[in-house]
Amino acid sequence: MAAAEEPGVAAVERALSLLAAWREGEAALSLAELAARTGLYKSTILRLLASLERFRCVQRRPDGQWALGPMLFRWGMLYQRGLRLDAILPPALRRLADESGESATFWVREGGQRLCLFRADSPRAVRDHLLPGELLPLEQGAGGRVLLAFAAGPPPPGTDPVVVTLGERDPDMAALAAPVFGGGGALAGALALSGPRARLAPLAEALKPALAAAAAALTRRLGGDLG
């Protein structure tokens, strides 16, 4: 990375591109696969992995394959808890999922995407499949639309804060979402319910008040109604 270009450290970016090679559901990757996915030379990868391993960001398995390491989990938890939502959100999401019968998710905005920060799956066997840590576009789905629509703060009183979308991200799914505000009226995230379209679409209007109430309760707990 020439000084005339964007600042940074090329070796660090090579190491991070390695970490970015893992995908959902992959426990371990071989050296050859890492080379194929990153375009880096195997000797370069081995040197980078040595440092990542020393800091416990990757670990080498007995069969020679490489897995992500525990320090990423630790830092990921520090990130999540640094948002100061971990004490409040999991029980609130669990309650909402149990009472509504659908999956409850809390989305936060990260740049041009939304990140699934907390999740309580529906008690039902048929439900949408979504995992904490997943990053999705803002433009699709109720959660993303709420993060866009309410970025500037709380709407005027009397405005319906709940957004409903049918089949935007997946044709068979539906979702509702409402904004949650934190201190100073800043948007903290979007509280969403989601599930199969056939089951959720007929119930969407009926679920709006409960979702709006749950989001408002979270807003109050976060001090978002004081701004």
Added chain:
Amino acid sequence: MAAAEEPGVAAVERALSLLAAWREGEAALSLAELAARTGLYKSTILRLLASLERFRCVQRRPDGQWALGPMLFRWGMLYQRGLRLDAILPPALRRLADESGESATFWVREGGQRLCLFRADSPRAVRDHLLPGELLPLEQGAGGRVLLAFAAGPPPPGTDPVVVTLGERDPDMAALAAPVFGGGGALAGALALSGPRARLAPLAEALKPALAAAAAALTRRLGGDLG
């Protein structure tokens, strides 16, 4: 890092030492604080942060302070789910915590330490405080002792698999733990109950069968009884 020393990439290790600067409960750190904690020059830190920011491992706040970034959360979740325990453990821990009244934790061994991978807090207000992502020594506490004692695989039938410790890690706490085995009889982790010593110590013997049964049920679900 001279070639004669351990292999690796010094710039990468500097960047990782930056990420390691954050501690529990710290949402953001200033440049000066990062310099104080790592001993790196501020110009060096800024270059490293530029790369970390580009890969979304840190983010700069409007006030100029630096926070850990969402990609760490994503990779942390990939690490956790790569262990293939996420579908099974959270509900099992919740059940165990609700039935026993104490906090339930799943520990995995990472090198010479144990990592809190999943956690269900006790429903009671007075409980020990422990968070996913925390790393603790193996030599202290029931969870750690189990990871040491059963590293070689399942014990002979008839052996009591539950370890009880009183006040080892914290004088006011007590814990019980039992091993959980995965495919091929390999130790997957330790299932633990923990809480205030005054409350848990009198109940420890009575809780052993339930904990052993829960651990055995997890072992069966993971195929650990087939090896």
Added chain:
DNA sequence: CCTGATGTTCTGCGCAACAGAACGGCGTTC
């Protein structure tokens, strides 16, 4: 207004890190 602390920018120089070849091991096929 002054001071101290913090954050930002710049650059010469040294060596860190890379590219990529060569090699060994292993599994598969004939």
Added chain:
DNA sequence: GAACGCCGTTCTGTTGCGCAGAACATCAGG
């Protein structure tokens, strides 16, 4: 058993990357 292809490991000459650290700008507090 030999040959082949793929994977992982080791080595090294060269160069441009990345650092140290000084200088500077900004800001908050007294």
